[in-house]
Amino acid sequence: MTAARAAGDLGAVVRLVRLARGLTQSQLGALLCCSASAISRLETGEQPLTNTATLQRLVRHLAIPPAVFGLSPDGASGHAAPAVMPSLLKTRPVNVGSDDHNEGEAGDDLVRRRDLLANLAVAAGAAITAPNLLAPRPGWAEAAGDPGALLVGRIEDLMLGTARPQVTSVTLPVLQRALAEVVADFQSCRYAQLAERLPRLIAAAETTCGEASGDTRSAALSLLADAYNVTTRMLIKLDDGHISWISGDRARAAANASGDALVFAEATRNLCILTRTAGRHDKAQTLAVDAARRLATSAGTLDPQYLSQYGLLLSTAGYSAAKAGDRAASVELLDEAAAAARRITHGNTHWMGFGEWGVTLYRVSSALALGDAGTAIEHARSVRPEQLPTIERQARYWVDVARAFAMWGKTRNCYQALRAAEHAAPEETWSLPVVRSLTTDLLSASRQASLPGIQDFARRVHTAR
Structure with missing residues (x-):
C-alpha cells in the first residue's frame, strides 16, 4: 500500500483495500453501481481514477481516507470539472434495436x-415465441407457497415493528457485503433468499447508523438507503401499496441524510413510480424530470453511474407521460434517455440494468400504456x-x-x-x-x-x- 501510494497508483490502492475488506470485484461493483469489469479496469489503470464522483464513492464505501485520493475532507479536489450531461429533452436520433x-x-x-x-x-x-417451454422443470409440480407473499410479510413485520431480527451493530465491510448479496438476489429474482436476507440487512444497517458517527455514519446511511431502495422496488413489483410508500419514504430520508446524490436520486425515482401507480401520472412525470435536472446540475459529469441514474429518471418520466396519454412527450423523453444510454459502455451500471436495450423495454411498456400492442411487439423484437x-x-x-x-x-x-x-x-x-x-x-x-x-x-x- 505504501509503495502504491508513493507511485500514485490509485488503482492498486483500491485493489488492496478491496481485498482487505474481503470484497470481490462483483461485490464492490454492486456497491459502486457498476460492473465487475469496470472495477477491474480501475484497478489495473486501464481506466484512470480521475473522476471526483467515483473517488468520493470509493472513499465512502471502502472507508478510505479522502487524502489518499487527493481529496479534501469535504470531498473537493483539484481535478478539472468534467463535461456536463446532455440537455434534458433534446431529441437525438436513436437506434432502439441496437x-x-x-x-x-x-x-x-x-x-x-x-x-x-x-x-x-x-x-x-x-x-x-418460446416454443420449447412445455416441459416444466423438475420440482415445479411440487412448488409450494408464495415467495413473494413471504417476502412482503417479512418486510411488513419489519416496517410495522411486529417482528424484527435481533441484530447488533456491524462494520461497514459487513454491511457492504450484505448489500452486495441482496442486490445479487434482486437481480436474479431470488425472492425466498431476499425474504431471509433483506430484513436482517435493514435491521443491521439501522442499528449501525444509530451507533455510528461522522463519515462512518454517512456511509452506513447510504447503505441503508440502498437497502430500502431495493425493498421499495420489490414492493412495487408485488403491488403492495401501503408498505412500499413507507419503504420509499425511509429510503429518501436516509439518502438525504447520507449526502449521496445517486442514492437519493434512486429513492426519488421510486417515489415517482409510486406516484404514477397511484394514478397521478402528470405529477410523476414532473417529479422525475425535475430529479433528472437536479442530478445533471449537481453532478456535472458524464460518469456512467450518474448517466445511468439520469437515464432511468428520464425513462420513468417517459413511461409516466405514456400513462398520461401524452405520446409526444413520452417519445421525446425516451429519446433523451437513449442518448444517455449510448454514452454507457456496459449494461449494469448502478445495479439497475440500464442501457439502450433498457430504454427499449420502457418503449415496450409505454406502447402498452398507450394501448398500442403492435408497436410494443415491434420494439420487443429489437431486443x-x-x-x-x-x-x-x-x-x-x-x-x-x-x-x-x-x-x-x-x-x-x-x-x-x-x-x-x-x-x-x-x-x-x-x-x-x-x-x-x-x-x-x-x-x-x-x-x-x-x-x-x-x-x-x-x-x-x-x-x-
Missing part, C-alpha cells in the same frame, strides 16, 4: 443462463432477451411481451411468453400480480386445448380453479 454492447460486462449469472435462454429467444424481426444483463430484466421483458400479446388477442403467444418468463425467473413469475391476472384470463379462454400445461402453470402462480 444490441451493440459489451457482453462481458453482464457477469457470471448471464453466462450460466445464456445457453438456456438462447433456446427461448427470438432473432430480431422474427415472431416472438435479444438472452443478452439482457440481469435475470430481473429478462423476466420483465417476457412479462411485457405476454401483456402485449394478450392485448392483441394472441392467446397462445401470451402463454408462451409467460412460460419463458417462468424459465428465466420462476420465483418472480410465480409472485407477480400481473402474471396472475393474465393467467386468469387464459383459464377463461375458450382455447385451453391449445395451451398445454396451463392448469399446472396456473397452480404454480396460485390462480388454479
Whole structure:
C-alpha cells in the first residue's frame, strides 16, 4: 500500500483495500453501481481514477481516507470539472434495436443462463415465441407457497415493528457485503433468499447508523438507503401499496441524510413510480424530470453511474407521460434517455440494468400504456432477451411481451411468453400480480386445448380453479 501510494497508483490502492475488506470485484461493483469489469479496469489503470464522483464513492464505501485520493475532507479536489450531461429533452436520433454492447460486462449469472435462454429467444424481426417451454422443470409440480407473499410479510413485520431480527451493530465491510448479496438476489429474482436476507440487512444497517458517527455514519446511511431502495422496488413489483410508500419514504430520508446524490436520486425515482401507480401520472412525470435536472446540475459529469441514474429518471418520466396519454412527450423523453444510454459502455451500471436495450423495454411498456400492442411487439423484437444483463430484466421483458400479446388477442403467444418468463425467473413469475391476472384470463379462454400445461402453470402462480 505504501509503495502504491508513493507511485500514485490509485488503482492498486483500491485493489488492496478491496481485498482487505474481503470484497470481490462483483461485490464492490454492486456497491459502486457498476460492473465487475469496470472495477477491474480501475484497478489495473486501464481506466484512470480521475473522476471526483467515483473517488468520493470509493472513499465512502471502502472507508478510505479522502487524502489518499487527493481529496479534501469535504470531498473537493483539484481535478478539472468534467463535461456536463446532455440537455434534458433534446431529441437525438436513436437506434432502439441496437444490441451493440459489451457482453462481458453482464457477469457470471448471464453466462450460466445464456445457453438456456438462447433456446427461448427470438432473432430480431422474427415472431416472438418460446416454443420449447412445455416441459416444466423438475420440482415445479411440487412448488409450494408464495415467495413473494413471504417476502412482503417479512418486510411488513419489519416496517410495522411486529417482528424484527435481533441484530447488533456491524462494520461497514459487513454491511457492504450484505448489500452486495441482496442486490445479487434482486437481480436474479431470488425472492425466498431476499425474504431471509433483506430484513436482517435493514435491521443491521439501522442499528449501525444509530451507533455510528461522522463519515462512518454517512456511509452506513447510504447503505441503508440502498437497502430500502431495493425493498421499495420489490414492493412495487408485488403491488403492495401501503408498505412500499413507507419503504420509499425511509429510503429518501436516509439518502438525504447520507449526502449521496445517486442514492437519493434512486429513492426519488421510486417515489415517482409510486406516484404514477397511484394514478397521478402528470405529477410523476414532473417529479422525475425535475430529479433528472437536479442530478445533471449537481453532478456535472458524464460518469456512467450518474448517466445511468439520469437515464432511468428520464425513462420513468417517459413511461409516466405514456400513462398520461401524452405520446409526444413520452417519445421525446425516451429519446433523451437513449442518448444517455449510448454514452454507457456496459449494461449494469448502478445495479439497475440500464442501457439502450433498457430504454427499449420502457418503449415496450409505454406502447402498452398507450394501448398500442403492435408497436410494443415491434420494439420487443429489437431486443435479444438472452443478452439482457440481469435475470430481473429478462423476466420483465417476457412479462411485457405476454401483456402485449394478450392485448392483441394472441392467446397462445401470451402463454408462451409467460412460460419463458417462468424459465428465466420462476420465483418472480410465480409472485407477480400481473402474471396472475393474465393467467386468469387464459383459464377463461375458450382455447385451453391449445395451451398445454396451463392448469399446472396456473397452480404454480396460485390462480388454479
